[in-house]
Each structure stands twice: as C-alpha cells, then as structure tokens.
Amino acid sequence: MSFHFTRAIVRPPSSNFADGMTSVSLGVPDFARAFDQHARYCEALERCGLTLVHLPEDPAHPDATFVEDTAVLSARCNVLTRPGAASRAGEIETMRAALAAAVINANEIIEPGSLDGGDICELGDHFFIGVSHRTNWDGAAQLAALLTKARYTSSCIDIRAVPGILHLKSGIAALDDERIIAIDSLTDHPVLKGRDLVRVAPGEEYAANCVRVNDHVLIAAGFPAMQRTLEKLGYDLIVIEMSEFQKMDGGLSCLSLRF
Numbered sequence: 669m670s671f672h673f674t675r676a677i678v679r680p681p682s683s684n685f686a687d688g689m690t691s692v693s694l695g696v697p698d699f700a701r702a703f704d705q706h707a708r709y710c711e712a713l714e715r716c717g718l719t720l721v722h723l724p725e726d727p728a729h730p731d732a733t734f735v736e737d738t739a740v741l742s743a744r745c746n747v748l749t750r751p752g753a754a755s756r757a758g759e760i761e762t763m764r765a766a767l768a769a770a771v772i773n774a775n776e777i778i779e780p781g782s783l784d785g786g787d788i789c790e791l792g793d794h795f796f797i798g799v800s801h802r803t804n805w806d807g808a809a810q811l812a813a814l815l816t817k818a819r820y821t822s823s824c825i826d827i828r829a830v831p832g833i834l835h836l837k838s839g840i841a842a843l844d845d846e847r848i849i850a851i852d853s854l855t856d857h858p859v860l861k862g863r864d865l866v867r868v869a870p871g872e873e874y875a876a877n878c879v880r881v882n883d884h885v886l887i888a889a890g891f892p893a894m895q896r897t898l899e900k901l902g903y904d905l906i907v908i909e910m911s912e913f914q915k916m917d918g919g920l921s922c923l924s925l926r927f
C-alpha cells in the first residue's frame with residue numbers, strides 16, 4: 669500500500685526560515701512558533717507509528733525544512749530531485765547523504781531537468797507529475813522514465829496556469845490507493861477523470877494538502893469543511909497548526925519524506 673510507512677526524514681526550520689521564498693502575502697512567519705509547529709508535526713508522525721530521521725537545520729538554505737521537495741521515495745523507485753529554484757539546489761547534498769545513510773538507492777534528476785518532490789503525487793501504482801514553475805517537462809520526462817522502469821504508470825498535469833498553487837500537491841492529495849482530494853480548478857483535468865475525487869470547499873484550498881500516514885490523515889487546522897468531509901468518510905484525523913509554514917507557501921506534505 670502506498671501510504672504504509674515506517675520512517676520519515678524531517679528537518680526543523682532554521683532561525684532565518686523567514687528568508688525563504690514565498691508567493692503569498694500572509695505576513696512574516698514567527699520562528700519560535702514555526703519551530704513549535706514543526707515539533708508538533710513530528711509528534712504526529714510518531715503517533716502514526718513512524719521512526720523519524722532528524723536532519724540538522726540548514727541556515728544556508730532557509731527553505732530546507734521543506735524536505736519533500738528534494739526526493740521522491742516509493743516502494744520500487746527512489747529519486748533525488750533537482751529543485752527548480754536555484755536557491756534550493758544545495759539542499760540536495762545533505763539529502764543525498766541522508767538517503768545513503770538510510771540505505772536508499774536513489775536515481776537522480778539531471779540537467780536540464782528540474783523537479784520538486786511537491787509536484788509528485790502517488791496514487792496506488794500511478795504517479796501524477798505536476799509540471800510547474802519548479803518542475804519542467806524534461807524533469808517530468810526523466811521521472812516518468814524511471815517510474816516506467818519500476819513498473820509504475822504516470823501522467824502529467826500542467827499547473828502553470830492554475831492560480832494559487834506552487835506545487836501539484838498544493839492542490840491534490842491521495843487519501844488511499846484510489847481516492848484523491850482535489851481543488852476545484854483541478855477536478856476537470858482529463859487525467860483525474862473517473863477518479864474517486866473529494867472536493868474542497870471554496871476558501872479551504874490550503875486544506876487540500878493532507879497527508880495519509882498509515883491509519884491517520886494529517887490535516888491543517890482551521891478548515892472545518894474539509895475536516896467534516898474527511899471525518900464523514902471515516903478517516904482518523906490528526907489536526908496540526910500550520911500557520912507559519914503556510915506563510916512560506918509550505919503545506920503538511922512538504923515537511924517530511926515518508927518511506
């Protein structure tokens with residue numbers, strides 16, 4: 669099952685976390701609060717049964733707490749990415765070492781490809797690959813080829829014209845091997861046709877970025893319609909305050925690499 673994990677790689681925000689990139693105007697994040705929210709997030713992963721690999725903070729890369737963007741991990745295919753933002757390129761070095769230490773053999777996305785893990789959504793044996801302002805067509809094609817070799821299928825979703833989302837997973841999230849949350853601007857995309865879709869209430873788009881971890885679903889605090897929908901569907905939710913990460917364009921999934 670694609671959502672059954674035993675471990676996760678995490679990295680706390682550094683004190684200059686607010687120097688990272690953001691496209692939203694929600695104010696400057698408070699470091700102490702972000703650090704605390706990250707600690708609560710880690711506790712939630714442990715409650716889901718995961719053992720955590722803690723990487724040290726990385727002040728040279730203020731966005732490095734968003735570890736998900738640096739690798740794509742799955743049962744039969746692991747890939748070190750080549751982040752689309754120049755300021756994040758150096759994050760790969762510590763992730764390469766962390767994967768080696770965890771005995772994960774990873775392929776790598778190479779130039780001229782770029783790819784952020786936040787653009788990759790696994791649903792059973794299928795992967796949706798977001799083509800975004802971070803992940804280019806070449807990076808998407810490289811990943812698709814590696815996935816095919818590993819007996820996965822994949823399809824691309826070009827999100828460059830979709831307003832308000834940085835990465836594909838800012839707008840969709842797999843809840844199990846078949847069911848997927850999607851914001852309204854993505855539900856009509858041909859590759860999502862016929863899928864078991866959970867819709868997001870207007871104004872709650874940020875809540876689309878949920879994370880299924882074993883028997884639980886992590887969901888951001890402050891989105892009552894999404895919470896009700898998922899509870900009705902029978903999911904066991906863990907609600908997490910994400911305000912400081914939201915200010916930096918980050919969602920729940922990007923704070924960990926689960927495997």
Ligand code: CIR
Pocket residue numbers: 688689690731734736737753756785786787834835838916917918919921922
């Ligand atoms: C960035 O712009 O790269 C970070 N401030 C946010 C990255 C969020 N990552 C994700 O959604 N996968």
